[in-house]
Amino acid sequence: MNALRVENITKTYDSFKAVDNISFSIQEGRLFGLLGPNGAGKTTTMRMIMNIIIPDSGKIFLFDETFTEKHKDIIGYLPEERGLYPKMTLIDHLQFLGEMKGMSSTEAKKISLQWLGRFNLLEWEGKKIQELSKGMQQKVQFIATIMHSPKLLILDEPFSGLDPVNTKFLKDILMQLKQEGATIILSTHLMDQAEKLCDDICLINKGRVVIQGNLREKKEEYGHNSVILEYSGDASFVRNLSMVEKLNDYGNYMAIQLKDGSTPHQLFQILAGKKFEVKKFEAAETSLNEIFIDIVGGKSHG
Amino acid sequence: MDRVIKIIKREFKTKVLTKGFIIGTILGPIFLLGMIFGPAFFMNLSEEEPLQIEVVDESAILFNPLIKAFDDTLSNGQPRFILIPIEPRVYYNRRENFRQRIEEGETSILLILPQDIVDGGEITYLSRSVSEMDLIQSIRRRINDEVNQIRLKQAGLDPQQISKLTRRIDIKTIKIEKGKETERGVGQEFITSFIFLMILYMTILLYGAGVMRSVLEEKTSRIIEVLLSSSNSFNLMMGKIFGVGSAGLVQYAIWSLMSVGVFFVASASAPKLMDQVTISRDTFFFFALFFVIGFFQFATLYAAVGAMCSTQDDAQAMSVPVTILIIIPFLVSFMVINNPTSDAAQILSMIPFFTPMLMFLRITLVAPPAWEIIAAIGINLIAILFFVWVSSKIYRVGILLHGKRPTVPEIVKWLKYK
Numbered sequence: 001m002n003a004l005r006v007e008n009i010t011k012t013y014d015s016f017k018a019v020d021n022i023s024f025s026i027q028e029g030r031l032f033g034l035l036g037p038n039g040a041g042k043t044t045t046m047r048m049i050m051n052i053i054i055p056d057s058g059k060i061f062l063f064d065e066t067f068t069e070k071h072k073d074i075i076g077y078l079p080e081e082r083g084l085y086p087k088m089t090l091i092d093h094l095q096f097l098g099e100m101k102g103m104s105s106t107e108a109k110k111i112s113l114q115w116l117g118r119f120n121l122l123e124w125e126g127k128k129i130q131e132l133s134k135g136m137q138q139k140v141q142f143i144a145t146i147m148h149s150p151k152l153l154i155l156d157e158p159f160s161g162l163d164p165v166n167t168k169f170l171k172d173i174l175m176q177l178k179q180e181g182a183t184i185i186l187s188t189h190l191m192d193q194a195e196k197l198c199d200d201i202c203l204i205n206k207g208r209v210v211i212q213g214n215l216r217e218k219k220e221e222y223g224h225n226s227v228i229l230e231y232s233g234d235a236s237f238v239r240n241l242s243m244v245e246k247l248n249d250y251g252n253y254m255a256i257q258l259k260d261g262s263t264p265h266q267l268f269q270i271l272a273g274k275k276f277e278v279k280k281f282e283a284a285e286t287s288l289n290e291i292f293i294d295i296v297g298g299k300s301h302g
Numbered sequence: 303m304d305r306v307i308k309i310i311k312r313e314f315k316t317k318v319l320t321k322g323f324i325i326g327t328i329l330g331p332i333f334l335l336g337m338i339f340g341p342a343f344f345m346n347l348s349e350e351e352p353l354q355i356e357v358v359d360e361s362a363i364l365f366n367p368l369i370k371a372f373d374d375t376l377s378n379g380q381p382r383f384i385l386i387p388i389e390p391r392v393y394y395n396r397r398e399n400f401r402q403r404i405e406e407g408e409t410s411i412l413l414i415l416p417q418d419i420v421d422g423g424e425i426t427y428l429s430r431s432v433s434e435m436d437l438i439q440s441i442r443r444r445i446n447d448e449v450n451q452i453r454l455k456q457a458g459l460d461p462q463q464i465s466k467l468t469r470r471i472d473i474k475t476i477k478i479e480k481g482k483e484t485e486r487g488v489g490q491e492f493i494t495s496f497i498f499l500m501i502l503y504m505t506i507l508l509y510g511a512g513v514m515r516s517v518l519e520e521k522t523s524r525i526i527e528v529l530l531s532s533s534n535s536f537n538l539m540m541g542k543i544f545g546v547g548s549a550g551l552v553q554y555a556i557w558s559l560m561s562v563g564v565f566f567v568a569s570a571s572a573p574k575l576m577d578q579v580t581i582s583r584d585t586f587f588f589f590a591l592f593f594v595i596g597f598f599q600f601a602t603l604y605a606a607v608g609a610m611c612s613t614q615d616d617a618q619a620m621s622v623p624v625t626i627l628i629i630i631p632f633l634v635s636f637m638v639i640n641n642p643t644s645d646a647a648q649i650l651s652m653i654p655f656f657t658p659m660l661m662f663l664r665i666t667l668v669a670p671p672a673w674e675i676i677a678a679i680g681i682n683l684i685a686i687l688f689f690v691w692v693s694s695k696i697y698r699v700g701i702l703l704h705g706k707r708p709t710v711p712e713i714v715k716w717l718k719y720k
Contacts, residue, residue: 014715052530052702054719069534077531083524087316099308100532144528 001064003028003152003183004049009058011044018044019055020207026185026200028063031178033198033215034187035288037296041207042187043080046156049185050077062152073102076150080157080187082141086130090121093129094144101148108147115143138166146177153177155186159193171197191289201288205296215288222295223286225258227267233276243267253280305533306541313516313545318552327553331560334500352376355441356386356400356409358393360417364448371444388412404428415445420452492639495666498589499639501557502659503632505593509550510600510628511621513543517608517697518617526701535698539609540690543601550597554590588665595679596658598686600628606693609700616707631656635663642667652678654685692717 005025011018019041026032034042047053049060051067060067062074085093091112098108116122119139124132129140138161146153153174159167174184174197188194194201195215202212211218229235230253238254239247243262248255258267264283271278317323355372359365365387372383393400393414403409407430416423425445427438454461517539520526529538603624611617634656638647642664651660651670657678664670699716700708708716 047527047702050531051534052527072532075531077528079524079527079531081524081527083526083528085525086523096308096312097528097532100305100529102304 001028002026002061003030003063004185005061005064006045006049007059007061009045009048009055009060011048011053011055017207019048021058022204022207022209023058024202024209024212026183028183029178029181030199031174031184031186031197033194033201034185034204035189035191035194035201035292036187036204036210037189040204042204043156045204046077046154046185046187049154050075073148074151076145076148076153078141078145078153078155078158080160082138082161084129084137084140087128089126089128090116090132090140091125093140094147097144098147103148111147112143115147119143134161135163135166138162139169142170142173146173149182151182153182153184153186155184157188158186159188159190191287191292195288203292203295210295211291219285219288219291222291225260225262225264226284226286227256227258227264228280228282228284229254229256229271229278230280231276231278235274235276237274238271241267241270255284306537306544309529309533309538309541310545310548313542314549314552317512317516317546317549323549323553327556330553331557334497334504337500352380352382352384353437354384354386354410356388356412358388358390358412358414360390361415361419363452364415364419364445367448367451368445371448401428404430411441413441413445420449420456494585495639495663498585498666499632499635499659499663502589502593502596502662503628505550505553506596506600506658507625507628509546509597510604510624513546513601514604514608514617514621516542516546517605517701518611518614521609521701521704522612530701535701536694539602539605539694539697543598543605547594547597547601550593551590554593558586585666588662591679592658592662595682595686599654599658599682599689600624602686602689602693603627606696606700609697610708610713612704612707620707627655631659635659638663639667648674652681654682657682695719 002025007023008021009019009023010021022041022045034045036042044053048055049067050072051060051069062071065071085096088096091109094112094115095105095108098112099105103111113122113125116125119142121136121139124136129137132140145155158170158174162170174186178184186194186197198215200213201215201218203210211222229238232252235249235254238244238256239249243258243266244256245259246257256267258264264281268281271281357365357368365385369385372385374382376382388400400409400412404412410429412428414426414428416425419425425442427441432438451461454464520529520538520542526538533541604621607621607624608617611620631650634650638644638651638660641647647660647664648670650656651664652674661670661675661678665675695717696713699719700713
């Protein structure tokens with residue numbers, strides 16, 4: 001079953017098309033990355049999924065049902081701009097947000113305390129939010145997003161502004177929630193994060209879908225043959241080989257991109273007969289980041 | 303719906319359980335009483351000293367009668383005025399001297415009564431300040447009365463007879479309300495209405511602005527988007543307005559209990575005084591009703607203003623038009639107090655924004671026919687629905703936008719967004 005299906009949604013502000021006919025679907029239990037540069041339309045898309053912004057046209061289905069207000073209770077949403085009530089105490093704040101997701105006040109309190117315990121924040125329970133450090137506030141924000149055990153998590157740039165400790169913390173929690181069966185959508189412009197986490201991706205640029213599908217398949221499809229070569233001696237001849245498409249020489253190592261139809265193995269055979277020392281030869285997969293820059297950068301420069 | 307109640311509960315709790323609210327609830331009435339009776343109190347304080355008036359009586363017939371006319375005393379038993387006769391010859395010889403004494407404040411007032419005063423000559427009043435209208439009028443009236451007496455005598459008439467013949471008729475005012483007759487003075491009526499009007503005006507202004515501040519807080523702290531993921535913008539806005547409004551009603555309830563308490567204590571200890579104060583249950587009822595109506599009208603607009611703005615400074619500037627919509631009816635209501643049966647009062651009291659204050663005043667002053675009250679309430683309810691519609695549209699778009707203040711054409715565009 002699809003946890004979420006988005007059909008042809010469009011949002012126009014004056015003459016600016018923030019989101020232009022985007023469609024995608026996410027299978028239950030998958031971790032889905034909505035990728036794209038700043039201003040691509042990620043936040044607008046997520047807000048439309050949450051019915052915070054109403055699309056000009058198009059449809060959104062949650063678990064094969066048309067979106068209604070009651071679906072908000074099974075979604076956990078972390079907006080890009082984090083927000084807390086600075087003057088409320090930690091426990092009051094969490095309890096209130098839990099109640100807003102349909103929990104009873106006693107249940108909301110109980111679960112809040114459990115999570116505060118897990119996040120080592122229990123001793124801060126009665127403190128006002130404005131007295132907490134930024135890292136602690138970020139933890140409070142996650143708790144508010146996940147405390148009602150949502151079936152679908154929508155996280156807008158969840159890793160932005162996090163310190164390495166909290167980044168790892170959040171990743172661990174996401175993996176655990178995924179194992180428990182939650183479907184997760186996250187948006188990010190950090191491709192290495194997406195590469196490590198996502199099962200499926202949808203890359204959007206200027207409001208339109210550029211690539212979408214299974215991450216591994218897409219990397220094979222859009223990836224290039226590349227080789228990382230560590231060496232000593234004179235390797236300038238490599239630049240002139242007919243099979244080389246692009247080359248970056250850093251002195252001690254070079255990153256080589258091969259033309260379609262050539263393989264790293266063919267290059268290896270040529271190198272073997274030459275008078276220089278190969279220290280390391282690595283047939284590398286193209287990173288998502290390179291694909292991203294290729295496609296997005298290429299398009300934006302014409 | 304249960305989400306709206308949760309929002310109201312939170313808003314109510316954060317509003318009521320603050321030091322500001324508790325202090326305001328207790329100090330509010332004291333402050334109000336101070337504003338009403340303070341000026342009179344200080345005016346009395348400053349007059350607690352006899353006033354010296356030097357009189358240059360060129361007519362030579364007025365000074366003695368005037369001593370009788372200026373014989374009132376201060377509350378501490380001292381005479382209010384001390385008249386000092388100055389020989390005209392002495393005055394004209396040393397005129398500069400006298401003027402200097404006035405300038406230096408040694409003499410407060412110097413009066414010159416001309417020789418032809420009985421035949422229409424002008425009195426000259428010399429003082430460092432000529433802005434004390436009450437005092438000057440009172441002096442003029444006293445001298446005028448004495449001059450009249452002299453004129454009557456010169457014409458061969460008996461002043462006592464004349465004053466008997468031209469005696470003024472007193473008026474007793476009785477208000478007919480629900481078949482009852484209540485004897486009430488015009489002054490009492492005025493003061494009761496005025497106090498309630500002040501409270502109505504101040505609380506609508508304060509709580510309306512409170513809604514705006516609260517909306518702006520949720521916007522600038524960015525918590526609003528988290529809330530939007532649990533409920534919709536309409537519920538959030540209405541929850542906010544109801545939450546702040548119910549805090550206002552609680553404050554009224556506390557004030558009512560306080561005044562009932564004061565009333566009981568006062569009527570036990572000074573029953574005569576309390577006869578003067580007559581506040582009917584109807585007054586309380588309409589007061590609460592018109593607070594609710596007025597509050598909703600202005601709170602929805604204030605909520606929209608809060609959602610449009612990104613900073614306190616912006617909000618202050620953008621809320622001016624709404625604030626003016628509160629101030630104008632308040633100013634107009636002074637006209638209505640003087641003339642509550644005029645056509646203008648009748649028409650304006652039907653118009654949204656004016657109704658809460660003006661209709662309330664008319665009800666307390668002239669008891670307008672029931673259909674007028676019902677029509678005014680009906681018109682205002684329709685207006686409120688319209689304001690809620692407009693404001694919720696503005697709120698929905700504005701609450702997510704940060705940065706520069708929107709222009710009017712942009713706001714009009716928001717109304718058309720799907």
